[in-house]
Amino acid sequence: xxxxxxxxxxxxxxxxxxxxxxxxxxxxxxxxxxxxxxxxxxxxxxxxxxxxxxxxxxxxxxxxxxxxxxxxxxxxxxxx
Numbered sequence: 001x002x003x004x005x006x007x008x009x010x011x012x013x014x015x016x017x018x019x020x021x022x023x024x025x026x027x028x029x030x031x032x033x034x035x036x037x038x039x040x041x042x043x044x045x046x047x048x049x050x051x052x053x054x055x056x057x058x059x060x061x062x063x064x065x066x067x068x069x070x071x072x073x074x075x076x077x078x079x080x
Contacts, residue, residue, distance in 0.1 A: 050056050
């Protein structure tokens, strides 16, 4: 059963690849909102996405712990 699901998944990926490869090219709209209110509106949206992603929070905490542990000497009891 597991091997069958692998083949089904591989077939689905091949189908998607073929569909993407043969799709007609579409023009891309390259206009950028350079107005100041557009840029101000983007910051809270980006911050909400970053704070809502648990991987970002875990990475930030791990990084902060590593930085704090490197600069602050913690007195930990050593058991021998």
